[in-house]
Amino acid sequence: MSKKIGSPMYTLAEGRPIHDPSTSVIIQSSRSQRGGGLALLEDTQLIETLAHFPRERIPERVVHAKAAGAWGEFEVTHDITDFCSADLFSQVGKKTKVLARISTVAGEKGSSDTVRDIRGWALKFFTDEGNYDIVGNDLPVFFIRDPIKFPSLNRSHKRHPQTNVPNATMFWDFHNNNQEGIHCLMHLFGSRGIPASLRNINAYGVHTFKYGKPEEGTFKYVKIHFKPDDGINWLSTEDAARLAGQEPDYHVKDLFNAIERGDYPKWTLYLQVMDPKEAETYRWNIFDATQIWPHRDYPLVPVGKLTLNKNPENYFADVEQAAFSPSTMVPGIAPSADVMLQARMFSYPDAARYRVGPNYQQLPCNRAKYVYSPYQRDGAGTINGNYGGDPNYVRFSVRKISKGPIDVAHDEWVGRVSDYAADVVEDDFEQARMLWKIFLDEGEDTNFIKNVTGHLKGATPEVQKQTIQYFSKVDEEIGRHMEKELEILPYEGGAEHIKATQSAEGQK
Ligand code: HEM
Numbered sequence: 001m002s003k004k005i006g007s008p009m010y011t012l013a014e015g016r017p018i019h020d021p022s023t024s025v026i027i028q029s030s031r032s033q034r035g036g037g038l039a040l041l042e043d044t045q046l047i048e049t050l051a052h053f054p055r056e057r058i059p060e061r062v063v064h065a066k067a068a069g070a071w072g073e074f075e076v077t078h079d080i081t082d083f084c085s086a087d088l089f090s091q092v093g094k095k096t097k098v099l100a101r102i103s104t105v106a107g108e109k110g111s112s113d114t115v116r117d118i119r120g121w122a123l124k125f126f127t128d129e130g131n132y133d134i135v136g137n138d139l140p141v142f143f144i145r146d147p148i149k150f151p152s153l154n155r156s157h158k159r160h161p162q163t164n165v166p167n168a169t170m171f172w173d174f175h176n177n178n179q180e181g182i183h184c185l186m187h188l189f190g191s192r193g194i195p196a197s198l199r200n201i202n203a204y205g206v207h208t209f210k211y212g213k214p215e216e217g218t219f220k221y222v223k224i225h226f227k228p229d230d231g232i233n234w235l236s237t238e239d240a241a242r243l244a245g246q247e248p249d250y251h252v253k254d255l256f257n258a259i260e261r262g263d264y265p266k267w268t269l270y271l272q273v274m275d276p277k278e279a280e281t282y283r284w285n286i287f288d289a290t291q292i293w294p295h296r297d298y299p300l301v302p303v304g305k306l307t308l309n310k311n312p313e314n315y316f317a318d319v320e321q322a323a324f325s326p327s328t329m330v331p332g333i334a335p336s337a338d339v340m341l342q343a344r345m346f347s348y349p350d351a352a353r354y355r356v357g358p359n360y361q362q363l364p365c366n367r368a369k370y371v372y373s374p375y376q377r378d379g380a381g382t383i384n385g386n387y388g389g390d391p392n393y394v395r396f397s398v399r400k401i402s403k404g405p406i407d408v409a410h411d412e413w414v415g416r417v418s419d420y421a422a423d424v425v426e427d428d429f430e431q432a433r434m435l436w437k438i439f440l441d442e443g444e445d446t447n448f449i450k451n452v453t454g455h456l457k458g459a460t461p462e463v464q465k466q467t468i469q470y471f472s473k474v475d476e477e478i479g480r481h482m483e484k485e486l487e488i489l490p491y492e493g494g495a496e497h498i499k500a501t502q503s504a505e506g507q508k
């Protein structure tokens with residue numbers, strides 16, 4: 001049967017050509033003149049149509065569900081081969097295809113874009129030596145440094161289990177009692193907490209990573225920064241609130257339309273680079289995701305240019321099914337001893353197996369350039385040919401498999417159980433204090449106080465008091481301003497307070 005170009009013939013998913021995809025087969029009673037009838041089990045088209053529809057959804061990401069996505073390119077502009085042998089950085093001018101997904105964190109897949117929230121930044125570099133994912137955020141630090149707190153942190157930012165609406169008491173109660181997050185909170189409630197556009201935000205790897213030359217047994221610690229060529233820009237709280245109602249997809253549309261009209265957003269990749277010897281005595285713990293390395297200590301070293309230049313052909317296929325993970329690394333790049341990073345390396349592939357399926361790596365949006373992984377076989381959705389008759393067990397003696405390069409080595413471990421992640425000490429407030437001084441210098445202080453109190457007014461008076469005490473540890477002036485501001489704001493707490501009592505189920 002010939003197919004006309006531009007008007008493909010409709011078929012069932014099994015390929016059977018179909019006369020009309022828009023009608024069901026119906027048995028009508030000879031007595032009925034009014035259009036009633038009976039549907040038939042033999043109407044395969046109707047059954048397939050109805051059966052597939054409720055299966056269209058895959059679970060949305062438990063966090064970072066709402067996002068824009070785009071394809072792009074990374075080009076090396078500066079040579080870093082003196083300390084890193086990763087193939088993607090091997091030559092100035094080398095270009096690598098990239099998939100980007102930029103998200104909010106707390107809201108669901110249909111939530112508004114212009115909210116005060118962290119923006120997630122997931123990048124997949126399709127390098128000649130496998131995929132390399134950078135799964136970062138638009139703020140340089142994170143709220144916690146112990147991974148066990150991650151689900152609690154996110155639940156406190158999401159919906160109350162009884163009222164099903166976000167709840168300021170939960171939000172602030174979590175932070176009042178997990179005070180290592182002060183530096184991140186200060187950033188979030190600064191102006192950058194609501195970007196004007198996804199094209200005007202930074203991206204940070206947040207954790208410390210190791211970039212090295214495994215063949216020489218050397219490495220450096222690095223922090224990853226992307227800075228937009230068009231600079232940072234943000235929305236006022238008032239404009240953001242208006243847009244959240246009028247244009248809930250404001251950021252997604254903005255990125256799509258910019259790429260569509262050829263106005264490709266660009267970012268420069270910089271690294272901060274530290275010798276491992278220096279890390280031992282550095283003022284800050286480099287494995288603590290709540291802390292930065294000040295630029296005056298470790299200046300930004302330019303590496304390359306990221307350009308987003310192609311919209312997805314299909315959002316679900318290219319972006320929703322994409323699976324990013326901090327564990328997706330290439331030779332020459334390795335994790336550091338940041339426990340958050342270590343835990344994340346488990347969590348993302350685990351989430352992808354649940355969300356997309358056990359063979360998510362085989363889908364076009366996730367598939368690496370060259371893969372030979374014959375010991376990972378079968379399973380739902382196998383689409384890679386399943387390695388034919390190749391050996392499915394290791395150390396097959398008939399045909400040898402060549403070995404890949406060695407990894408960047410880990411340090412030696414002392415095997416001591418430590419609870420450094422749990423304790424909050426006075427030093428945890430020092431970088432927040434440095435940021436407050438910047439706010440004061442830049443005249444951002446009043447805005448910051450208004451942003452915090454505008455949210456905090458929804459919490460119970462006790463939680464408000466604790467939050468004031470918490471911020472006073474950064475600077476007593478902040479506490480005093482917050483107190484004054486809250487006096488004139490109407491109290492918005494109410495029915496959604498956290499209940500102190502256990503549910504009947506919990507008491508059993
Ligand atoms: C998404 C876990 C901390 C950035 C996710 C997802 C999980 C997760 C389960 C959903 C993944 C999916 O369904 O595909 C965790 C855990 C953390 C943690 C357990 C701490 C222990 C962080 C940090 C950052 C970050 C510190 C930034 C530096 C992101 C981003 C996404 C994401 C950007 C969206 C990825 C995408 O676009 O598919 N996280 N996360 N997360 N997380 Fe985290």
